[in-house]
Amino acid sequence: MNPRPLACVLALSVLAGLASPDALAQKKRASKAKAPAAATACSDFYANANADWLRANPLPSNAGSVSVLEQLGARSRQQQLDLLDAASKSPQGNVQKLLGDFWASGLDEAAVERDGAQPIAPLLSRIDAIKSAKDIPPAIAALHQVGIPVVFNxxxxxxxxxFDRHxxxxxxxxLGLPDPAYYTRGDADTQALMARYRNYVEKILALTGTPQAQLSxxxxxxxxLETRIARASKSLLDxxxxxxxYAPVETKALAxxxxxxxxxxxxxxxxxxxxRVSMANPQLFSQIDGLVGSLKPAQWKAYLRxxxxxSMAPYLAKPFRDAEFEFRGRVLRGLAAPPSRPQAVLDAITLAAGPMVGHEYAARYYAPATDKRAEDMAAQVREALGQxxxxxxxxxxxxxAEAKAKLQKLKIEVGTPNRDLDYSVQPMGRGSFGSNMLIASTWRHREEMKRIGRGNADRRWDVLPQDPALAYDIAQNRLIVTAAMLQPPVFDTSKDAAWLYGAYGALVGHELSxxxxxRGRYVDSKQNLRDWWTPTEASAWDGLARRVATQYGAFDYPDAPGVKVNATQTGDENIADLAGVQLALAAFHAAEPSAATADQSFYKGWASLWPQRMNVETARQRAATSVHAPGKWRTNGPLRNEPAFATAFACKAGNAMALPADQQVRLFP
Incomplete structure (x- = not known):
C-alpha cells in the first residue's frame, strides 16, 4: 500500500488549520457541540420505545443481524434443547422416551463413529439385490417409505x-444438485462446480463400499442418470x-x-x-419410465447407492459428515463451519420427528390458560375485522356479504394442530443414531401420507408448534398461532392488556387481513378459487396501495446508505401492518373501554416486536429480497397514520410521527 496519498491528506488538513486564525476557537466550540437530541415518541417512536433494547443489543461481530424476533427463535431452540436433554435423562411417557433415546444417540459421537455406515447397510443390501429392470421400482418405493426420495418427489x-382435501x-x-440447469450449462463457473460435485459423488460412493476400481x-x-432426469425437468422459474x-390425473391410469x-x-x-394425484410433468415420468427399461441395472444401483x-451422510460417521459439509455446506451454502453437535442433532430430529418434538414442547412450555386468552383475543380481533x-x-x-360469510367460517387454531398424530413407532434405543434417523423418518413419511384424501386438508399445519409462527392459512381459511409464538415479546403476560393487544393482537389483525x-380476494367463503371483487373494488384497493407505496417508498432503509424501502416489494405487508394496528386497537377499546388512557402501552407493545440491528451487507440483501419493511418502518409506518397515536403522545402538527390528516392512510373508516 502506498502511504503518500494519506500523508498528503494529513498535510492539507494541518495547513488548512494553520491558515485559519480562528481554528483553535472553532475546535474548542466543536468540542462543546451537543450530541444529537434523543429520539422522542413524536420524532421517531421506534428509536424512543426501543432505546433500552438497542443499547443492550449491539450487533455481534459474527452476525449479520440481531432482532427481537431472532432472539425469540433462539429461545425456542434452547427450549427444545432443554426438552430433549430432560427427555434423555428422565422421560415422561412413550414419546419422550423415543425422543430422549434419539437425542442421546445423536450426542454419543463415539457410538456414531463405531457405527460407521452400518445404519444404511440394509438399504444398500436391498439395492445390491437388484438383478433386472423389474426390481428397480420396488427399490425406489422402499426408499421413499423411509424418507429418502429418489428419482422423483x-x-x-x-x-x-x-381445498377440503390433500x-x-x-x-x-x-437430483443431487438444487437446480436442474447445473447439469446442462457450459459456463466456466458451472463447470467448476460440477467438477467439485463429481468429486463429492465419488467420495460418497467410496464410503458406501464401492470398489476403488469401479469408482470412476x-x-x-x-x-x-441425473443429467437425463435434469434435461426432462422444468426450470426453477417454472x-x-x-x-x-397442478395437473390432476386418475390414479388408476398410472399403472x-x-x-x-x-x-x-x-x-x-x-x-x-x-x-387421483397430481402429475404436472408427465414427460419427465415418461422419460423415467423409459430409463427403467433402457439403462442397465448396474447404473441404477450406482445412482441409488x-x-x-x-441423504444419510449428515447422520453417519465423520468421513460422511465431512464430505457432505465440504460440498453442501461450504460450496453450496457458503458456510464457514458446521453447526455444533447439539444443533446438528436438533436439526436432524426436527427433520425426522419434528411433530413429536412439537407435541412435547407444547405440553412442557404452553399453558392452557395462555391458549384460552390468546384464542379469545384473536376472536375479538376477528370481530373487529367484521365490523x-x-x-x-x-x-x-x-x-x-361474501366477506361476512368467509369471516364467519374463519377458524382460529392456537398452540398445536387440532388433530393429533399416531405416535406408535418402532422403539429406537440409544445404540445407533443413523438407524434412529431412519426409524423416525419412516414414521414421519407414514403420517404425511395420511394427509392424502378427502377431509384431510386441515389435518396438519405447515409449521411446527415449537417454531415461532403466526400465520393465515389462505387455503383453509384459518389463523395458526404456534405454541412457541405465545411467549415474550409477542405474548408477554407480565405486561398489561393494552401491551398484549398492541403486540399479539396487532399481529393477529395483520394476518387476518x-x-x-x-390475495384473499381470490378465495371465497366456500374455499373456491375465484375473484369475488368487482373491477371497481379492485381499482379502489389499487388506489389505496399506491398511497401506501408513496409513503413507504420515501423511507430510507436503515443500515443501507443510499437505499430506500422497496414499496412495491413490501406493499402487501405494509398494508397488513396498517390493518393489524387499526384492528387490534379497535378490539382493545371494545374489550376494555375504560382503559382508553392505556393507548401509550398499546403502541409500545407494537414497537417492542421490531427492534433490530443489521450490518450493511445484510441490510442491502434484505432491502432487495424481503417482503417486509425493516423494523423501524414496521413500527413508525403504521403509527404515523394513526390519529390515536398522535393523541396518546400529544404529538403536534409537523412532528414526524403525526402526518397531516389529508396524508394519512386509513384502511377502514
Whole structure:
C-alpha cells in the first residue's frame, strides 16, 4: 500500500488549520457541540420505545443481524434443547422416551463413529439385490417409505380444485444438485462446480463400499442418470406458479401409463388409496419410465447407492459428515463451519420427528390458560375485522356479504394442530443414531401420507408448534398461532392488556387481513378459487396501495446508505401492518373501554416486536429480497397514520410521527 496519498491528506488538513486564525476557537466550540437530541415518541417512536433494547443489543461481530424476533427463535431452540436433554435423562411417557433415546444417540459421537455406515447397510443390501429392470421400482418405493426420495418427489399438498382435501403430488426431484440447469450449462463457473460435485459423488460412493476400481465408472453413471432426469425437468422459474404445477390425473391410469415404473404399486407401498394425484410433468415420468427399461441395472444401483449415502451422510460417521459439509455446506451454502453437535442433532430430529418434538414442547412450555386468552383475543380481533369490513366503503354489498360469510367460517387454531398424530413407532434405543434417523423418518413419511384424501386438508399445519409462527392459512381459511409464538415479546403476560393487544393482537389483525386483501380476494367463503371483487373494488384497493407505496417508498432503509424501502416489494405487508394496528386497537377499546388512557402501552407493545440491528451487507440483501419493511418502518409506518397515536403522545402538527390528516392512510373508516 502506498502511504503518500494519506500523508498528503494529513498535510492539507494541518495547513488548512494553520491558515485559519480562528481554528483553535472553532475546535474548542466543536468540542462543546451537543450530541444529537434523543429520539422522542413524536420524532421517531421506534428509536424512543426501543432505546433500552438497542443499547443492550449491539450487533455481534459474527452476525449479520440481531432482532427481537431472532432472539425469540433462539429461545425456542434452547427450549427444545432443554426438552430433549430432560427427555434423555428422565422421560415422561412413550414419546419422550423415543425422543430422549434419539437425542442421546445423536450426542454419543463415539457410538456414531463405531457405527460407521452400518445404519444404511440394509438399504444398500436391498439395492445390491437388484438383478433386472423389474426390481428397480420396488427399490425406489422402499426408499421413499423411509424418507429418502429418489428419482422423483412425492408428497401431500392441497388439492387446488378442492381445498377440503390433500392429494399426492408427483413432482420432479431425485437430483443431487438444487437446480436442474447445473447439469446442462457450459459456463466456466458451472463447470467448476460440477467438477467439485463429481468429486463429492465419488467420495460418497467410496464410503458406501464401492470398489476403488469401479469408482470412476459408477460416478459417471450417476452423473449421466441425473443429467437425463435434469434435461426432462422444468426450470426453477417454472416451478414458482402453483397452478402450472397442478395437473390432476386418475390414479388408476398410472399403472397402465407407466408400466415399467410401476406407479400404481408405488402408491400402494406408500399406503395411498386416493382416486387421483397430481402429475404436472408427465414427460419427465415418461422419460423415467423409459430409463427403467433402457439403462442397465448396474447404473441404477450406482445412482441409488449414491442417493442413500448422500441423504444419510449428515447422520453417519465423520468421513460422511465431512464430505457432505465440504460440498453442501461450504460450496453450496457458503458456510464457514458446521453447526455444533447439539444443533446438528436438533436439526436432524426436527427433520425426522419434528411433530413429536412439537407435541412435547407444547405440553412442557404452553399453558392452557395462555391458549384460552390468546384464542379469545384473536376472536375479538376477528370481530373487529367484521365490523371494519362492514364499514369499508371500497366494498359493494355483494363483496361485503361474501366477506361476512368467509369471516364467519374463519377458524382460529392456537398452540398445536387440532388433530393429533399416531405416535406408535418402532422403539429406537440409544445404540445407533443413523438407524434412529431412519426409524423416525419412516414414521414421519407414514403420517404425511395420511394427509392424502378427502377431509384431510386441515389435518396438519405447515409449521411446527415449537417454531415461532403466526400465520393465515389462505387455503383453509384459518389463523395458526404456534405454541412457541405465545411467549415474550409477542405474548408477554407480565405486561398489561393494552401491551398484549398492541403486540399479539396487532399481529393477529395483520394476518387476518390477508384473507380479505388483494390475495384473499381470490378465495371465497366456500374455499373456491375465484375473484369475488368487482373491477371497481379492485381499482379502489389499487388506489389505496399506491398511497401506501408513496409513503413507504420515501423511507430510507436503515443500515443501507443510499437505499430506500422497496414499496412495491413490501406493499402487501405494509398494508397488513396498517390493518393489524387499526384492528387490534379497535378490539382493545371494545374489550376494555375504560382503559382508553392505556393507548401509550398499546403502541409500545407494537414497537417492542421490531427492534433490530443489521450490518450493511445484510441490510442491502434484505432491502432487495424481503417482503417486509425493516423494523423501524414496521413500527413508525403504521403509527404515523394513526390519529390515536398522535393523541396518546400529544404529538403536534409537523412532528414526524403525526402526518397531516389529508396524508394519512386509513384502511377502514
Amino acid at each position: 412425492f408428497g401431500a399438498d392441497i388439492d387446488l380444485d378442492d 392429494i399426492g403430488y408427483f413432482a420432479q426431484g431425485g 465408472a459408477d460416478t459417471q453413471a450417476v452423473l449421466d 416451478l414458482r406458479n402453483p397452478r402450472a404445477n 397402465r401409463q407407466y408400466k415399467r415404473l410401476q406407479l400404481g404399486d408405488f402408491l400402494k407401498a406408500q399406503a395411498v388409496n386416493d382416486d 449414491w442417493r442413500v449415502g448422500d 371494519a369490513l362492514e364499514r369499508d366503503t371500497r366494498l359493494g354489498e355483494s363483496a361485503k 390477508h384473507g380479505f386483501d388483494s
